[in-house]
Amino acid sequence: xxxxxxxxxxxxxxxxxxxxxxxxxxxxxxxxxxxxxxxxxxxxxxxxxxxxxxxxxxxxxxxxxxxxxxxxxxxxxxxxxxxxxxxxxxxxxxxxxxxxxxxxxxxxxxxxxxxxxxxxxxxxxxxxxxxxxxxxxxxxxxxxxxxxxxxxxxxxxxxxxxxxxxxxxxxxxxxxxxxxxxxxxxxxxxxxxxxxxxxxxxxxxxxxxxxxxxxxxxxxxxxxxxxxxxxxxxxxxxxxxxxxxxxxxxxxxxxxxxxxxxxxxxxxxxxxxxxxxxxxxxxxxxxxxxxxxxxxxxxxxxxxxxxxxxxxxxxxxxxxxxxxxxxxxxxxxxxxxxxxxxxxxxxxxxxxxxxxxxxxxxxxxxxxxxxxxxxxxxxxxxxxxxxxxxxxxxxxxxxxxxxxxxxxxxxxxxxxxxxxxxxxxxxxxxxxxxxxxxxxxxxxxxxxxxxxxxxxxxxxxx
Numbered sequence: 001x002x003x004x005x006x007x008x009x010x011x012x013x014x015x016x017x018x019x020x021x022x023x024x025x026x027x028x029x030x031x032x033x034x035x036x037x038x039x040x041x042x043x044x045x046x047x048x049x050x051x052x053x054x055x056x057x058x059x060x061x062x063x064x065x066x067x068x069x070x071x072x073x074x075x076x077x078x079x080x081x082x083x084x085x086x087x088x089x090x091x092x093x094x095x096x097x098x099x100x101x102x103x104x105x106x107x108x109x110x111x112x113x114x115x116x117x118x119x120x121x122x123x124x125x126x127x128x129x130x131x132x133x134x135x136x137x138x139x140x141x142x143x144x145x146x147x148x149x150x151x152x153x154x155x156x157x158x159x160x161x162x163x164x165x166x167x168x169x170x171x172x173x174x175x176x177x178x179x180x181x182x183x184x185x186x187x188x189x190x191x192x193x194x195x196x197x198x199x200x201x202x203x204x205x206x207x208x209x210x211x212x213x214x215x216x217x218x219x220x221x222x223x224x225x226x227x228x229x230x231x232x233x234x235x236x237x238x239x240x241x242x243x244x245x246x247x248x249x250x251x252x253x254x255x256x257x258x259x260x261x262x263x264x265x266x267x268x269x270x271x272x273x274x275x276x277x278x279x280x281x282x283x284x285x286x287x288x289x290x291x292x293x294x295x296x297x298x299x300x301x302x303x304x305x306x307x308x309x310x311x312x313x314x315x316x317x318x319x320x321x322x323x324x325x326x327x328x329x330x331x332x333x334x335x336x337x338x339x340x341x342x343x344x345x346x347x348x349x350x351x352x353x354x355x356x357x358x359x360x361x362x363x364x365x366x367x368x369x370x371x372x373x374x375x376x377x378x379x380x381x382x383x384x385x386x387x388x389x390x391x392x393x394x395x396x397x398x399x400x401x402x403x404x405x406x407x408x409x410x411x412x413x414x415x416x417x418x419x420x421x422x423x424x425x426x427x428x429x430x431x432x433x434x435x436x437x438x439x440x441x442x443x444x445x446x447x448x449x450x451x452x453x454x455x456x457x458x459x460x461x462x
Contacts, residue, residue, distance in 0.1 A: 008067040011211045015059050016218040019050050055219050055238055065195050066202055066210050104152060111185040112164055123192035131197060135204050144197045158186050220452040224306045225422050243316025246458055250320045290322045291388045291461055298393030299359055300330045300366045306422040307392045308350050315346045328353055329371040332361030366396055368434055369403035376406045383413040391419045395435035402434040411441040420448040
């Protein structure tokens with residue numbers, strides 16, 4: 001068991017979950033105090049000791065299913081029996097003992113009665129009958145799950161469950177509760193089927209191979225530029241708790257700054273008692289200053305998703321900055337700070353930007369040269385010497401002029417300039433990129449493709 005636990009924790013770390021050595025020891029000690037035959041208690045003990053963030057639970061549950069799913073047990077042959085090859089070499093019952101309608105009715109009854117054991121037994125028979133798992137064939141679990149659900153008519157099951165859970169003359173609230181109960185039951189069916197499929201695939205291919213094949217990045221490690229619709233939705237959900245966490249950490253970081261600049265007069269005064277040798281250095285009280293942030297975000301093409309998430313996170317931390325001014329651009333630039341000020345929900349403001357911001361003035365293709373020149377003409381005088389300028393974009397200029405002299409004039413008006421580029425660093429100076437002309441005027445140019453990288457950058461701003 002300890003070897004299996006060690007492999008499980010190693011895979012958690014590979015997937016990106018932060019599991020320390022102390023937490024590994026805590027998990028091992030917790031298993032000494034529980035009944036290992038109680039699967040749910042076993043899962044809860046490992047969750048409590050190894051998972052610290054809610055968004056990591058999905059990765060934990062997926063790997064738990066792989067490493068600790070019930071295994072198929074092959075019976076030992078009798079001494080006098082001749083060995084022979086047969087399809088039914090496991091202790092599971094054959095799936096052909098009942099009709100498809102009877103199996104479906106039994107699973108429906110198990111879901112209505114919330115019978116977990118009955119549902120798992122039905123899922124085992126359904127997978128044996130409908131999934132068509134072929135040994136050695138490199139097919140993912142999703143394909144086998146789709147085949148099984150299609151044969152079970154999952155939409156029909158959902159309708160029957162909802163009808164069964166809805167009382168006569170139901171109120172709108174009761175109807176909604178019945179719908180939610182049916183959805184929860186169908187989710188339980190999916191989980192039971194997926195667990196059974198993964199169990200059979202693990203027996204065929206091995207747990208390490210299946211863990212590698214089903215490995216998915218954590219939400220904070222998803223490449224925003226390559227994310228699909230579901231991943232983008234999960235990223236947007238993760239921004240709110242991430243913003244709260246970063247705000248608390250930034251505030252704590254400022255409170256811990258106990259030292260200001262050296263107080264020369266007090267230091268000299270204290271040194272009189274030691275013959276003029278300044279052994280005891282005195283400092284002035286600290287005066288932590290919140291940074292003033294100016295954001296310029298490229299909203300063209302696929303870069304827009306990266307800029308959107310960065311704008312949302314920056315405005316989620318609005319209280320931790322003296323002021324936040326936001327500008328968006330494509331081949332023209334427009335200030336959108338008022339949209340964030342007018343909306344309590346930053347997501348709503350980000351949605352309004354696409355419809356209301358005047359960021360296209362020519363052909364709608366990125367033109368960084370035109371943008372920096374226009375920005376310098378309109379807003380240069382409003383920039384403050386204590387401001388930090390963040391530029392979000394890939395610097396793809398469609399072979400237009402870079403006009404780096406206008407960019408240089410902008411950078412001279414602010415305290416710091418950071419360029420956050422969502423492209424891999426190896427692409428920065430290829431093709432129509434003008435980053436090489438702007439980079440000398442920046443304090444730093446950073447690859448920023450994931451929420452984890454964005455979080456690291458924001459924590460360094462204060």
